[in-house]
Amino acid sequence: MTGLILKDFLILRKTLRTYLFIMIVYTAIAFSGVWTADIVGGLMVVVLMMLPMNIFAYDKQCQWDTYGLALPVGRTKTVAARYLCVLLLCVLSVALTAVLGAALYAAGRVDEPVEFMVTCSVMGLMSVLVNAILLPFLYKFGPERARMMFFGIMGGIFLLFVVALLPLGGLDWLKTLEIAEPTFAQAVVVPAAAALAGLVLLAPSFLLSRHFYGNQDI
Amino acid sequence: MTNCIEVKGLVKEYKTFTLGPIDLQVPGGTILGLIGENGAGKTTLIKSMLGITRPTAGAVTLLGTDPDHAKEDIGIVLDDCFFSEYLRVKDVETVLCRVFKTWDKGLYRDYLDKFGLSGTKNIKELSRGMRMKLSLAAALAHRPKLLLLDEATAGLDPVVRDEILDEFLAFVSDEDHAILISSHITSDLEKVADYIAYLHQGKLLLCDEKDRLLESYGRLVCTRADLEQVDRGYLVSTRKSQFSTEALIRRRGDFQRLYPRLTVEPVTLDELMVFIVKGEQA
Numbered sequence: 373m374t375g376l377i378l379k380d381f382l383i384l385r386k387t388l389r390t391y392l393f394i395m396i397v398y399t400a401i402a403f404s405g406v407w408t409a410d411i412v413g414g415l416m417v418v419v420l421m422m423l424p425m426n427i428f429a430y431d432k433q434c435q436w437d438t439y440g441l442a443l444p445v446g447r448t449k450t451v452a453a454r455y456l457c458v459l460l461l462c463v464l465s466v467a468l469t470a471v472l473g474a475a476l477y478a479a480g481r482v483d484e485p486v487e488f489m490v491t492c493s494v495m496g497l498m499s500v501l502v503n504a505i506l507l508p509f510l511y512k513f514g515p516e517r518a519r520m521m522f523f524g525i526m527g528g529i530f531l532l533f534v535v536a537l538l539p540l541g542g543l544d545w546l547k548t549l550e551i552a553e554p555t556f557a558q559a560v561v562v563p564a565a566a567a568l569a570g571l572v573l574l575a576p577s578f579l580l581s582r583h584f585y586g587n588q589d590i
Numbered sequence: 591m592t593n594c595i596e597v598k599g600l601v602k603e604y605k606t607f608t609l610g611p612i613d614l615q616v617p618g619g620t621i622l623g624l625i626g627e628n629g630a631g632k633t634t635l636i637k638s639m640l641g642i643t644r645p646t647a648g649a650v651t652l653l654g655t656d657p658d659h660a661k662e663d664i665g666i667v668l669d670d671c672f673f674s675e676y677l678r679v680k681d682v683e684t685v686l687c688r689v690f691k692t693w694d695k696g697l698y699r700d701y702l703d704k705f706g707l708s709g710t711k712n713i714k715e716l717s718r719g720m721r722m723k724l725s726l727a728a729a730l731a732h733r734p735k736l737l738l739l740d741e742a743t744a745g746l747d748p749v750v751r752d753e754i755l756d757e758f759l760a761f762v763s764d765e766d767h768a769i770l771i772s773s774h775i776t777s778d779l780e781k782v783a784d785y786i787a788y789l790h791q792g793k794l795l796l797c798d799e800k801d802r803l804l805e806s807y808g809r810l811v812c813t814r815a816d817l818e819q820v821d822r823g824y825l826v827s828t829r830k831s832q833f834s835t836e837a838l839i840r841r842r843g844d845f846q847r848l849y850p851r852l853t854v855e856p857v858t859l860d861e862l863m864v865f866i867v868k869g870e871q872a
Contacts, residue, residue, distance in 0.1 A: 375688030382684065383676040430674050439672030441642040442738075443689050444661035589643045 376445060376453035377460070383430045384423060391419045392468075399472045402481060409476045409488055413495035416465045420499035424458050424506060428515040437590050451511070451582045455574060458503050462570070466496040486555070493563035500570035504577035511584040592654065594618050594736050594768035595639070600648030602631075602638045609634045609792040611648065616785065619765040621758060623783030623800065624772035625859060627867060630789040632772040633669065636740050639770075640666070653735055660736070662691060665729030669741040671721035673713050673728075680709035682728050690732035701727035705750075718745040726754065730761075737761065739771040743778055751775070755782050776859035780804075786859065788866070795866060808842035808854040809861055811835070816852060824848075827865045838865035 381388075395415060402409045431437060440450055469492050476482045505525070509518035537545055595616035602609040609631040616622045624632050637643040639650050641657045652660040673682055679702065687693040702709060705723035707716075716724065722745055729737060737758070743751045759782055761767050773779055779786065779800070786803055788796040796803065807826070810817075814835050817828065824845045826838040838861075839845050839854065846854050857865075 375685045378688065379674075379677075379681075379685040382681045383674045386676060430676060434672055434674045435668075435670065436672050436674065438637070438642055438668060439666070442640050442661065442664070442666040442668075445689060446658065590637070 373445065373449045373453045373456070376440070376450060377457045380427050380454065380457040384427060387423070387426055391423075395419070395468065395472065399476065402476055403479055405481070409473055409482045410491055412472050412476075413469055413488075413491050416469045417495050417499050417502065420458075420462055420465055421502050421506065423461055424454075424503055424510065425515055425519055427454070427457070428510045428518070432515055441590055447586050448582055451578065451585050455507065455578050455581070458507065459500075459570075459574065462496060462499050462503070465499065466492060469495070486558075490558065490562045493566040496563075497566035497570055501573055504573040507577055508580040508584060511581040511588075592618050593651075594653055594766075595622070595770060596649075596651040597639060598649045600635070600638055600650060601646045602634055602643060603646040607631070607634075607792060609638065610794075612794050614787060614794070614797060616768045616770055618768055619762050620784040621762055621769040621771060621782050622785040622787060623776075623779030623859075624770060624787050624789065625774075625776055625779065625863060626772075626789035627863065631792040632789055633740050634792075635789065636666075636668070636738050636770070636772065640664070640738065662732075663735040665732065665734035665737045667722070667725045667729045667737075667739045667742040669744065671713065671716075671718075671725050673721075673724065675712070675714035677713050678709065679707050679711050679713065679716075679724060682724065683709075683731075686728055686732070693732045695731075697733065698727060698731035701730060704753075719747065719750065722746055723750070726757075730757070735764075735767050737767075737769040737771070739769065739773075741773060742771060743773060743775055751778060758782055776863070780859055788863065790867060796862075803862070804856060804859075806840060806842055807857045807862060808839050808845065809857045809865075810837040810839050810845075810852060810854050812837070812852050820849065820852075828870050829865065829868065830870070836865075838862065 395412065398407070398412055398415050399409075401407055402411055431440075441447070445453075470489070473482060473485070473488045473492060477485050477488070482488050506518065506522050509522055512518070513521060534543065537543060541548075593615045595614060597612050597614040600610050600612040600614075607629075612635060614622070624635070626632050634643065638645045639652065639657060640661070641650075650657055653663055654660075677685075683693075683695060683698050687695060699709075705720070705727060707720060707724055707727065713721065713724070722742060726742060729739075743754060746754065755778055758769055758771070762769055771779070771783070783800050786796065786798065786800045787794060810820070812820075812835055814830065817835050817837060820837070820839075824839045824841060826840055828835070828837040830836075838857065842854055846852075
C-alpha cells in the first residue's frame, strides 16, 4: 500500500511544486495587503479538489488501473491507498497553510491569529468533505465524467443556497450576520472537531468507492 | 511436471463478444504462445486469468493457487507501458519494491543496464520499444515464477527481441517457471514456444504442442483438379485464386504417403492463422 501512496505522490511531484509556488505567490500578495490572509485557505480547498482529479486522470492516461489490479495489493487496499494519499495531502496542505499564516502573522498581516486558525481548520474540513463526495464519483465514472458531474452538483448546491437566501435578502444578508470572534478554546476545539468530522465523512465515502471499484471490470 | 496455469471452462461475456469457454493448461518449464487476430480475445483472456476483469464463469488456477494469492509470483507485461509519463525510470523501483516482497534491486539495475535504460530518464522521453523494455525489467525484477506477456515484444527491434527471447528461454529452464505470451510476431513464438493456442473470435480453435502442430499441418499447393481428388477428411480449409489453389491439410505424414505426387510444404503459424480465418472451410 505504501508503494501505491508513493506512486501517487511521485506522479504529482511536478504539480505539487507548481501549487506550492502558487500558494507562495498568493501569500506574497496577501503580504502586500491586496488580499486578506484568508485567501490562502480558500486556495487550499481549490488545490485539494484538483489534486485527486489529477491523480485519476494521470492513472487513466497510462491505464495504471489495469496494471494495478495485476499487483499483489487487492482492490480494497488500492482504494485505501488512494484515500490515505488524499488524507495526507489534506493534512500537508492544512499544515502548509498554517505555516504561511504564521509567516503572515509574524509580518503583521494577520490581525486575528485565532480566527485564522479556525478558518484554516474549516477550510481543511471543507477539503475533506469535497473529496469525500468527489472520490466515489471518480471511481464510478472516471475523471472526465466525474469532473463534469461534480462541478454540476457543486453548482446546484450553490444555486440552492442562493435561492434559499432570497427571502432573507440574498447574499447581502450574510454580511448582516454578527459573528463573534472565536475564543482560544474554540480555536483548539474546532481543528480537533474538524479532523474528527473529516475522518467520519471519509468512512462512508471509502465504502462507496470500494463498492464501485470492487465491481468494476477494467 | 506440475501445471503453472490451469484454466477450466473460462467464459467472459460482453454485450457484443463472448470469450470461451476456454480450457488451457501450461506445464512448468514451458512457454505457451497465444495467437489470434486483433479482437480475438487474447488480452481479455489474460485479464480474466488475473481477475482484472471478472470472468462470467469458469475457474483459473495459477501456480497451484487462486490468482489473487499467486500475484506475488507473477510478472506481467501488457500491450503498453503502464507507468505514468510523469515518473522516472528509477521511480518504478521506488514504487514496486514496496509492492513486491521479493523485489531484487540489483536485478532491476542489471536489467536496466542490459536494456540500456538510464534510471534518471523520464518515462515521457522513452520510445515505445524502451518502454516495453522497462515493463519487462519491472516484470522480471521481483523474480516471478510465471510471466504473462501480452504483445511484450511488439515495437522492439529484431536484435533486442532476440535478446529478450533468450531471456525467456533462460527463465523457463527452471521447471517451476512458465510463460504465457500473446504475440502477433509468430516467428518469435515459432522460436521459443512449446505450446500454441489459437484464439479466433473468442473461441480456442487449436491448442497443442507447437512441434506437433507444425508437423501435422501442411500447405498443399496444387491444381483445382487435384484438389477435387483429395480425400475431404484431410482438408481443413482451402484458398483459391485465379492463379493458384492452396489448402491447409491435417495429418501431413499420412497425406504425403497417400498422395506422393502432390506437393505439401510445412506450414508456418502465420499461414495456419490465415488459412483458418480467411480460407474456405472444407
